[in-house]
Amino acid sequence: MKKLLSLLLVITLLLSLAGCGKNSEGGQASSSTKKDQQEDITIRFALWDYENSGLQPLIERYEAENEGIKIDVLDISAKEYGDKLAIMLAGGETIDTFFCKTISDLGGYVTKEQIDPLDTYIEADKIDTVPYGATMDTVNIDDKIYGLPYRKDFWLLFYNKNMFDKHGIDYPTKDMTWDDYREVAKQLTSGEGPTKEYGTYIHTWASVYFLQGLQKNMGDLVSGDYVMLKDGLELLKGIQLEDKSAQDYATNKSMGSHYAGMMEKGNVGMLYMGTWQMSQFAKMKSQGISDEQYNWSVAPMPTWTKDEAEATIGGVSPMLLSTTSKHKEETWEFIKFVSGEEGAKHLADLLIMPAFINEAVMDRFVQNEYFPEDGKIALETEHIFMEWPSDKLSPLLSKMVDEEIQLVVTGNKSIDDAIADMESRRDEIIEQNK
């Protein structure tokens, strides 16, 4: 009896193990036969925040216009996008095309040979790259074009007209300097405790704290001198800790504050943030949130001197072609559609800044009924500095810069010490990653 029992146990165990192996094989086999039967080509497309991206109608339209092509969207949350995508690509997951969220990741995809250059496709289809403007430079690595820019985002100053009206202050113009910004923030601040109204909101991202440095045009954060950050850090520290006209960094960080939520509550006067925020504010208006509660508009970023040409920071999100794609021709057609004029028009309707800009696209943009009339000047920004250049050291340096900025704005380190430490830590990172 006992013998029988143990035999039974061994057999079930072996069976279950063998079963595991068989099952997975069986699964693969059945899915491949499925593909053969349908004849449909499926393009797997990875992007972030699909639901809020407004891309769904565009993709549905593409599927309707191109019979036999199915777009399989792989939706990844914005916060995890870079990490998760990198792991999936490394794990050999089939992804035909994907958005590159931050341009500093692009270099990594190229060195890891995860994306194909598009030059041959662009030449064959005689694509005119003029409407993409300077964004084409960002996807150019070693004289090869990796990806077609889909959207470009740059930073500008959002403001709540209600707050300005209440205090009788003029709306921000393109002449606004950082000193003006600090002064206006002070004037807009009133009250105490939970009902306090703040002149501005300063988000916890490192880019919020280093963009003033980049505006000085003293080079980028990989090779430039970190002294460029000094004035900006002093300004922002002063606004938070001396003037108290913005909630301080530590509070924002530990509360996990969201910049948009802070503005929408209606008790914050100004926010400098990327153009991606326009579509969300516009959506709010279209959902019937009244102007009395929150009436937004945009102005160009403040600069250091009055007559300085407008300069801001920004980024480009290109759409890339995966090396492992089995349907490269079809995928290229899809990339061309989303990143080309059709896609751009769709984005403009959503108040998302496309990379492809011609007159038709721009008209669609500014004529959008939810775009504030007086906000047009903000879109004419001349110089856009990249937050991080496409360099293999960018991800490492960006963590380091973030840590040192954090120490400054939480009052743990003086600005001069932090800048000196950033220099020495950069040397170390370069040395360690030769």
Add this chain to the structure above:
Amino acid sequence: MTQNKTIIRRNRMKAYAFLAPNFVGFIVFTLIPVVYAFLLSFMEWDSARPAVFVGLSNYFKLFKDTGFRISLLNTLYYTAITVPLTIVFALAFALILNEGLKGIKLFRALHFFPHISSIVAVAVVWQFLYHPDFGPINMVLKQIGIANPPRWTSSVTWAMPAVIFMSVWKSFGYYMIMFIAGLKAIPIQLYEAAKIDGANGWKRFRYVTLPMISPTMFFVVIISIISSFKVFAQVFIMTEGGPGRATSVLVYKIYTDAFKNFKFGYASAEAVILFIFILIVTIIQYRGQEKWVNYMN
């Protein structure tokens, strides 16, 4: 004789059958990855391109990496405070909750509760408790007259104590249960004999309780040191290693090097160093146990 051999063989078969599920899991999920990580530590690998053998270069780089040094020191700091504190709390509560009071079981369960709740949820809640301006902890401190309470997770000095305190709160219940089990096993006559000999409460604790629970103590010390070397989740959620690098611990550094910077070889080398550290500490403890652990029972 032959009868005997068949029985032995049959028993072995049975034993292997029962062990197999666990062993398969161990080999697939532990042994192979460990060996793999060890081999990777001699290579440079970014997860996409093929790995390149680089000899000991990862280890040499480690010695020059200030980030690694800081993480190592932070880990030692964390361990040096967390382990004694946890044991003191666990033992104290075990002694209190070992009495035969009414409703004591409920209290035991309550103290065990932090251990079973998810570390992620707990860390998020504590993040709020530590909030410098609106957090309950600082509100209480202000009420009792401390004008400038620590800014906890946003202060370089206080971030680590904040993480430590939370970790102690989270884990002492688990060790408390072990101590209670140890205390229950002490024969009552020993206390009676000590009492007759005129031993007071402290002496009974020192000369009866402590030696009798020394095997439990030994186990708790080893387990808690190992787990505090492996601290990760609370740091990851509460501080992300910050402010600056004030709470960057070894496992957090390994995580960022591997899954943020994609330097798998380098991260594996760091993991090997962590393994060696834990191994040395554990060997020292096994050597030292003869002096203080009492297995007489």
